[in-house]
Ligand SMILES: NC(=O)C1=CN([C@@H]2O[C@H](COP(=O)(O)OP(=O)(O)OC[C@H]3O[C@@H](n4cnc5c(N)ncnc54)[C@H](OP(=O)(O)O)[C@@H]3O)[C@@H](O)[C@H]2O)C=CC1
């Protein structure tokens with residue numbers, strides 16, 4: 001199988017490229033070749049590709065900066081995926097797109113199913129919802145995979161932020177009332193490739209959820225990070241109102257992943273196992289960058 005991937009440097013894009021090998025060819029396009037701010041440029045790549053399926057792993061992911069750049073975020077996260085999905089549909093290529101828990105308003109305490117009502121509470125969430133709607137509207141063979149709280153050895157993520165802060169602090173206040181599933185980028189990459197294979201074979205399609213298990217809070221995620229790192233950092237759990245940010249975040253980010261198992265046989269993995277692999281890599285990377 002040959003996959004055309006938008007995104008090269010991002011957490012998930014890097015992990016998809018790491019899966020390349022016998023039976024799996026990956027062509028990953030970075031911003032230099034395909035700028036999602038220019039949807040027509042992305043379409044041109046799909047029109048010419050010899051790939052069997054297309055994955056969009058690029059996005060505007062700055063949750064707080066999106067509050068001031070919603071127009072740009074909406075082009076990148078909304079228009080560009082829509083244009084890609086349209087081009088893929090015209091060539092009858094399966095199109096796989098990644099979305100987020102932040103399309104939900106975060107009410108309730110039970111996991112959100114894929115069909116539950118969406119109502120984003122911030123600009124990033126609205127821009128990602130625009131992408132979902134545009135991809136679905138093409139009517140092509142597509143999958144939208146919503147995930148949450150992504151971490152990996154590379155790129156910026158919460159694990160790296162916590163480990164960097166712990167270099168100069170032995171106590172941190174971290175929100176404890178936002179609950180979700182931390183998800184290793186490597187597991188998302190594997191999931192997407194499995195889905196792509198099935199879709200190339202004519203199976204599956206629609207909106208799915210995939211998040212690490214079990215659900216925790218950001219404070220719980222931070223504590224597990226420091227425990228694995230062997231660092232004694234006191235994490236004090238605080239309510240969201242005590243950690244003001246430009247963008248509001250949903251409180252309930254739990255995702256119900258059952259239909260992914262039904263359609264593709266994929267079950268959510270324990271994020272702590274993924275974290276144990278990632279933490280030493282992040283520590284090494286931080287040691288290299290003063
Ligand atoms: N990070 C998270 O916690 C979560 C992410 N998601 C979704 O998962 C997907 C992958 O996210 P993740 O791997 O974490 O992303 P990252 O933030 O790690 O990387 C974003 C990627 O998008 C690229 N990109 C941004 N703007 C453009 C542009 N205008 N043109 C081309 N490329 C661009 C970046 O390239 P460059 O290096 O050049 O900037 C980078 O490769 C996204 O759809 C995201 O919305 C969903 C839930 C949680």
Ligand SMILES: Cc1cn([C@H]2C[C@H](O)[C@@H](COP(=O)(O)OP(=O)(O)O[C@H]3O[C@@H](C)C(=O)[C@@H](O)[C@H]3O)O2)c(=O)[nH]c1=O
Pocket residue numbers: 061062063100101102147148149150157158161172173174175178218243245249
């Ligand atoms: C650094 C820090 C953050 N926080 C809080 C702020 C916030 O509520 C929470 C997480 O902060 P972050 O900025 O890392 O997370 P954020 O950028 O909101 O992460 C989101 O990214 C997008 C792309 C997604 O799609 C989501 O699934 C989610 O992963 O932790 C603290 O409470 N204390 C701290 O010291």
Ligand SMILES: [Mg+2]
Pocket residue numbers: 061062063
């Ligand atoms: Mg962030």
